[in-house]
Amino acid sequence: MTLNVTPYPQRKGEYHLSYNHGSSKTLLDTIDGLKGDIGITTLSAGPDWLTDSARDWLAWAGDPAQAIASTDLKLTEESDSVTFYVKARETNPLYSQTVTFLPQRLYEASATLPPITGNGPYNQPEPSKAEQDETEAHREMLTERYAVTPFADITIDRSHPSAAMISLPMGWSSVCQAEVINDVEINHNGLIWQGHSKGPFPTDAFQLMTEDGIKQHFYDLTVETRLTCEGSPQWQTIPNVTNQTHPWLMDLSQLASITEDQPISALFKAYRFSGHDGELLWALDRKGESIQHFDHPLSTILYDGKYLKFSGNIIEVSQLQATGEPQEKTWVTTFPPLPKG
Structure with a gap:
């Protein structure tokens, strides 16, 4: 590179200042020893008789090698010496990496590639409004389902006057049981509290019904109910189960008591998966999409026959465990007579 310095x-x-811009070398703005100001560098090419805009x-x-870079320099004080710096691009690359572009459906179906919807280690594309709404809806459902309700605050839901339901926090049905304790029969069938899942996302609830x-709807009836729990259900952190190489994956074999033939809902009732800042995560199906059918077996969403893929990097895994003394409470529920008319 030849740098021409011409006084006005x-x-x-x-x-x-002018120099051949070249294709592999560039003059940097850093100039040591300069006492003054330097202008903005402009590029031009072609014969002088062309207009400035055409040369630009x-x-x-x-061809970059034919471009001439120029700028103006104004000194406020003479310098004994001035040092210019040139950035040279290596003609023989020191590093190369093969980049493969995948359709989104193939990317999302890969176990080793981070989820698009989560907080993987790479820059993610800006989600659409629909994707943002879906993500927020899942977060709200997870927060609601996993909230630990004090045992004393659990009540019978009588939203419908002829029906009854006991809603429990996620996983409590594994350590709690509801039963009818008075002698009630309808058409030679006793009454029971049957496990019930409300809505598309798994939850724990008991629905009052005949055997x-x-x-499931009753009139002019009194029912006595007892709810017993083995202890106080609490989420306990499990150490050393996260995947350090691909933190969005969970090896099913690391989760005790969970097998691939169990329904997907069993996973969420027994375990809780948290990401950065305690954000609750959800599992994805083999297409990398949110799960729609929680009654399907876990084997239908396993990657490579053993891994669960989540919506973000798993930082903490918690298991529901009952601690302390057993707990019990009873209710008397009265159903009004069938309306007349």
């Missing part, structure tokens, strides 16, 4: 006549301390266009659109499951 009749303009003391002002110089015009040729500099950017044509044959046919009748």
